[in-house]
Amino acid sequence: MKIRANLHREFRIGSIDPRLYSAFLEHMGRAIYSGIYEPGHSQADEHGFRRDVLELVRDLKIPAVRYPGGNFVSAYDWQDGIGPKDARPVRLDLAWRSKESNQVGINEFAIWAEKAGIDMMLAINLGTRGLQEAREFVEYVNHPGGTAWSDLRRSHGVEEPYNVRMWCLGNEMDGPWQTGQKPASEYGRLANQAAKAVKGMDKTLETIVCGSSNDQMPTYPEWERQVLEECYENVDFISLHKYFGNSSRDTLNYFGKIEETGRYIQAIGGVIDYVKAKKRAKNDVHICFDEWNVWYHIREKDMENVRKWDWPEAPALLEEDYNFEDALFVAGLINEFIRRSDRVKIACIAQLVNVIAPIRAERGGPAWRQTIYYPYQFASLYGRGEALRVAVDGPTYDCRVADDVSFMDIAATHDSAAGTVSLFILNRHLTDTADIDMTLTGFAGARLIDHRVMQGHDLRAVNGPDRPDAVSPQPGSGLGVEDGALKGKLAPLSYHLVRLDVS
Template sequence: MKARASLHRDFLIGEIDDRLYSAFIEHMGRAIYSGIYEPGHPEADENGFRRDVLALVRDLKIPAIRYPGGNFVSAYNWEDGVGPKDQRPVRLDLAWRSKETNHVGINEFGTWAKDAGIEMMLAVNLGSRGLESARNFVEYVNHPSGSYWSDLRRSHGVEQPYGVKMWCLGNEMDGPWQIGHKEAKEYGRLADETAKALRGLTPDAELVVCGSSNDTMPTYPEWERVVLEECYENVDYISLHKYFGNKSKDTLNYFGKIEETGRYIQAIAGVIDYVKAKKRAKNDVYICFDEWNVWYHRREEDSKRVKSWDWPEAPQLLEEDYNIEDALFVGGLLNEFIRRSDRVRIACIAQLVNVIAPIRAERGGPAWKQTIYYPYQFASLYGRGRALRVSVDGPTYDCRVADDVNYLDVAAVHDAAAETVTLFILNRHLDEALDLDIALTGFKEARLIDHQVIEGHGRLQETNGPDAPERVVPRQGAGLGVEEGALRGSAAPLSYHVVRLQV
């Protein structure tokens, strides 16, 4: 099958915000405890954090990380996680029906994030608490000294403020499952007043207001309109969340959800534009897609387990085993974020370690990369710069969630400083290779410098694990090259390619 595409050096989507490749970690299951933090582990450092996990995190070059939740944050008292550990209360976490020791709080996590080279993006509790607690938290984290909360931080051994700029105003407040669930107008008013208070402490704060928990909510997209009409001038982003799966065992429909996500982004971008016009506002609001990932392998089973267990501490929860099919999907979804990077400025894979995560770690044992680690890493390393528009002309298919889906999925990024163009290419066809002809207009003397590929034909269900951590890894690609100003060659069925060109 033949598939043509074209890009032009000057046909830009826009500059990609590095934070498009951010992550999320929550006090949930073993994400924190025996994920990033496990005192007594052979790889634990002096603070109890696992060096083997930290090394895998560093290799992802994650720009920012959202913390501490998630559903967890909607009943969380941040004060429980500061001060001497032996004086911190043990709490019952209502979100995941588990026991929270509070051995890791903002100061421990701040130390880990600094060691990992990651900027913190903190969430405040607007569920069971509200403006006052949020204001105090920001003062504790960001004010230098000379006030009650800043001096309390200093008494806890942290003299310098963290200077956190990104703040999430609650989590999934549209969801009836959320502790402190609110109606849209009620939440919008609270978010607006909280935003004004937080800007009083951190004038250059970047504030994220809660959008819909997903695009199947009965209140979507009216929720976004009502919320933004209350707080548009005082916030910078509105959040989107969406999780994906293939319960029906229909691979093409699964891959079609990439297009469905594009429609979701486009719809909320339209709501933003509508509210901006209605309010005659001067500021722009962008999208923060701060929860996304594949989540279906253990979702139903673990949802039942949570309801029946008796408040365990750091239980095994939602530890998905990702296969090659999931890796191909994640690669395509990241392509969609690149294509929508004029509206989506921040995106966070959810989550980072153990819980629906690219990294897994056994308690007392090894850590390893899951299949989805690789496309996420490739995008983070090479998807920075200017997103280029790519026009695709090739065979298509229809599925339940979308029509006219191109078998060829391509995103392109030009890094002017490094003088490179990176193409992220997905062939979604189940059985046939695609003969590619991708015109590279405006890039003279392009030459291939690297080609990595993950192939899934005949092995879509293969996974990595503690006994076979490298069963699925990218390999050096072949069969693609630059000829007469175009990238040409063959892409095998069910394959994901990262092609780097010197230009």
């Protein structure tokens, strides 16, 4: 399979917001309890946080984490999670039919986030609560002192404010499964008032309004239009959510869903532009793709269990075992985010630990990287700077969800400060090796400095506590820069990180 491509220094998409590589943690299953937090574990620190999990999180260099939900937030009272732990109430969580001990709340999560080197993105309950929730929560978290809520925080041992910059205005408010579901116009008005309250505390704070729960909702994309018409001037982002699967075991159709995601982003970008023009607004609204991941291996079984179980505490839930095929898919999806980084400024893998997550941790046992950890890590570490367009000429295929899908998927970033170009290359062909010839226009003297590859595994191969590195990157070979072009061979079903010194 012959592939010709052109990377041009001046064909810029735009600057990549580092928050494109963010994550999500919800009080759901074992994401918090026995995920990041497990007092009594051999790896627990003085606050009860697992050091082994923290190490894996730090290695991802995640810029921000969305917390505490998710569906959980729509019936959550953040005040249950502050003050003395022995006085905190145990509540029933309607979203996941389980008990919430409230042993981890905003102050504990802030300690963990600081240890992990991560900024907090906090979600406000607009399901069962509302405007007052927004005022009080922001004041407790961000105000220096001298008021009832800020002084309450200080009485809890937190003298300095957290200065959280990102505030989510509810979660999936279009969904019939959501506690406090609302029609678009009603939600849009509430979100507008909550956004004004948040920005009334500090006009530089960023607000994120709920878009559709996914692009298959019957109200999509009319929901986005109605919501934005209510609140456009007071919000900075609109959220997108989408989960993916391959229940039919049709690998090429699975990969084609990445093209479907591109259409989703493009459509909502068009809605944003329409509302901005209609309102004669001056501000820009960007996309926050704050829930995305593969979720299908045990989804139906576990969702059926949720409906049956009797309010357990921190039950095992949605602990997907990700395989090599999923890693290739995640690599391609992140490539699409890079290519759409003029629109998508924040994206959050959902979730971070145990629950549909790149990191798994056994209760009382080890923690390990899942297969999808690695493409996420490569992009977070090296997909910084400016996104560049890559023109690719090669074979394509048609599938159920998209036509004319390229077998060769390439995203590129240029970090001018570091003097590097990073290429994220995915050969999606099932059987054919690709002979690639990529012209590097404007990058005279480019030199290969790093090449790592994931290839040669059975598509169903997974990592686990006994084989934590079964599917992991290896040093690559067979690629080089020759006559101003990157040339070489790429095995079928392979993912490559290629870094060039262009200083």
